Amino acid sequence: NIKGIIFDLDGVLVDTARYHFQAWRQLAESLGFSFTEEENERLKGVSRRASLEILLSMGKLTLSEDEKESAMASKNKNYVEMIGKMTPEGILPGALDLLKELKQSGIKTALGSASKNAPLILERTGLARYLDAVVDGNRTSRAKPDPEVFLLGAGDLKLEPGECLVFEDAAAGIEAAQNAGMKTAGIGRKNQLNRADILFPNLQGVTWSVLSKKLSDLPR
Numbered sequence: 001n002i003k004g005i006i007f008d009l010d011g012v013l014v015d016t017a018r019y020h021f022q023a024w025r026q027l028a029e030s031l032g033f034s035f036t037e038e039e040n041e042r043l044k045g046v047s048r049r050a051s052l053e054i055l056l057s058m059g060k061l062t063l064s065e066d067e068k069e070s071a072m073a074s075k076n077k078n079y080v081e082m083i084g085k086m087t088p089e090g091i092l093p094g095a096l097d098l099l100k101e102l103k104q105s106g107i108k109t110a111l112g113s114a115s116k117n118a119p120l121i122l123e124r125t126g127l128a129r130y131l132d133a134v135v136d137g138n139r140t141s142r143a144k145p146d147p148e149v150f151l152l153g154a155g156d157l158k159l160e161p162g163e164c165l166v167f168e169d170a171a172a173g174i175e176a177a178q179n180a181g182m183k184t185a186g187i188g189r190k191n192q193l194n195r196a197d198i199l200f201p202n203l204q205g206v207t208w209s210v211l212s213k214k215l216s217d218l219p220r
């Protein structure tokens with residue numbers, strides 16, 4: 001029985017996945033190779049350092065540790081500039097309605113994000129007040145698909161993993177939630193998130209009653 005819902009941030013509650021993509025693409029181009037939206041799928045939900053390693057392997061490039069540090073700093077500077085201009089309009093359609101409804105229904109909510117910039121995004125968009133707990137990249141040491149981020153979230157909510165449902169837009173995130181022993185709801189397309197228990201194109205029209213129905217239809 002689901003008593004808590006843990007939300008990924010980028011690509012689920014807010015439209016920042018495209019800012020990450022733009023910032024990584026800018027870095028790739030400055031390093032002399034191109035980077036497509038399709039290739040970007042592999043970076044989604046993954047930590048900053050792990051993202052850089054994947055990007056470098058795509059560009060068949062090796063950098064020294066110092067060069068890696070400055071590459072990550074320049075990507076992040078770019079990204080922070082973009083999210084620093086965010087407003088509540090950056091909240092994805094349906095997200096606020098669902099969060100409000102969950103609060104009224106007594107379902108606990110948490111953030112489970114890999115991002116170290118989550119506090120700035122929550123502040124800019126006003127999302128903080130709808131979340132009972134926040135776990136982000138500043139509290140975790142192991143990147144998704146490691147279950148750490150979601151297990152910390154369940155702990156904060158004082159729930160068992162089996163009582164939690166995770167909303168994720170990234171394959172690595174779905175895997176992380178499954179590794180944590182949680183039910184998963186994918187946000188996106190089937191070809192990228194085929195392992196999710198339930199799938200929605202976005203949060204529009206996703207209500208607690210829609211979710212309860214889909215969850216009760218799952219094989220157990």
Ligand code: G16
Nearest residue numbers: 009010045046048113114115116117
């Ligand atoms: C997000 C993004 C990833 C990003 C990671 C780290 O995770 O999906 O693309 O690399 O955070 O972000 P930052 O560089 O801001 O620390 P999530 O888990 O919210 O999807």
Ligand code: MG
Nearest residue numbers: 008010011169
């Ligand atoms: Mg995400």
